[in-house]
Amino acid sequence: MPETHREKSNLSLTKKFKDSSITRASVVLILVLAYYLFLSPYTEAFLTKSLGNIARQTSNVEVNSLSPVFDIHVYAGEYNLSSIENTEKPIIESKFFTLDPRVLAMSKFLNDYHSPMAPYAEIFIIEADRYGLDWRLVASISGVESAFGNLLPEGSHNAWGWRGIKQNEAGWSVFDDWEESIAHVTERLALGYGTDLTPFDIQDTYCPPCGETGLDLWAHGVTRYMNELEYYVNNLENL
Numbered sequence: 001m002p003e004t005h006r007e008k009s010n011l012s013l014t015k016k017f018k019d020s021s022i023t024r025a026s027v028v029l030i031l032v033l034a035y036y037l038f039l040s041p042y043t044e045a046f047l048t049k050s051l052g053n054i055a056r057q058t059s060n061v062e063v064n065s066l067s068p069v070f071d072i073h074v075y076a077g078e079y080n081l082s083s084i085e086n087t088e089k090p091i092i093e094s095k096f097f098t099l100d101p102r103v104l105a106m107s108k109f110l111n112d113y114h115s116p117m118a119p120y121a122e123i124f125i126i127e128a129d130r131y132g133l134d135w136r137l138v139a140s141i142s143g144v145e146s147a148f149g150n151l152l153p154e155g156s157h158n159a160w161g162w163r164g165i166k167q168n169e170a171g172w173s174v175f176d177d178w179e180e181s182i183a184h185v186t187e188r189l190a191l192g193y194g195t196d197l198t199p200f201d202i203q204d205t206y207c208p209p210c211g212e213t214g215l216d217l218w219a220h221g222v223t224r225y226m227n228e229l230e231y232y233v234n235n236l237e238n239l
Contacts, residue, residue, distance in 0.1 A: 115148035131190035
């Protein structure tokens with residue numbers, strides 16, 4: 001009798017355990033963990049690969065990959081990422097303009113010195129190339145002579161202490177605008193001094209009193225600014 005009662009009690013406990021919500025939740029949790037740890041990586045990889053293959057086979061969209069554009073490329077235009085087709089107006093309207101890095105370096109350099117000639121950076125390069133002159137020389141001389149055009153006779157556009165055409169009462173040349181003065185000084189330097197002379201070669205003729213002191217302050221000053229411009233053009237990404 002006691003034996004039969006004990007068996008009935010064990011069966012009752014077993015049934016209660018099987019019917020318990022905690023038991024069912026535990027079993028579900030174990031199954032989920034087993035799937036996550038052992039089956040999920042393989043299943044997800046298979047599904048991802050399969051769906052990717054299907055997408056590539058059915059897609060008509062062309063993928064266009066562009067290399068990164070550095071500082072010397074200026075991008076102008078508008079782009080539209082909308083997937084809606086528009087037959088009247090193209091989705092992408094863009095233009096790329098590649099600038100000479102020397103122009104960007106000159107512009108940044110003159111802006112850093114608060115020069116009124118900064119908007120004419122490209123003129124320095126164009127005129128220097130026209131005559132085969134070092135592109136850094138004319139701007140660097142202006143740094144020594146007039147703090148890059150900040151200290152000069154009013155309205156003269158003469159940043160080089162130039163004496164020649166269109167002189168005022170004090171003997172300084174007066175130009176109508178910066179384009180004219182940059183072009184004229186570049187031309188006369190190239191034709192009058194040559195294109196292969198250093199500031200030390202030019203100094204005695206360009207500024208006789210500067211050479212007489214023996215300190216070569218004028219030549220050292222011009223050379224310093226030329227070296228700064230060289231640093232600018234070689235380090236555009238860091239400026």
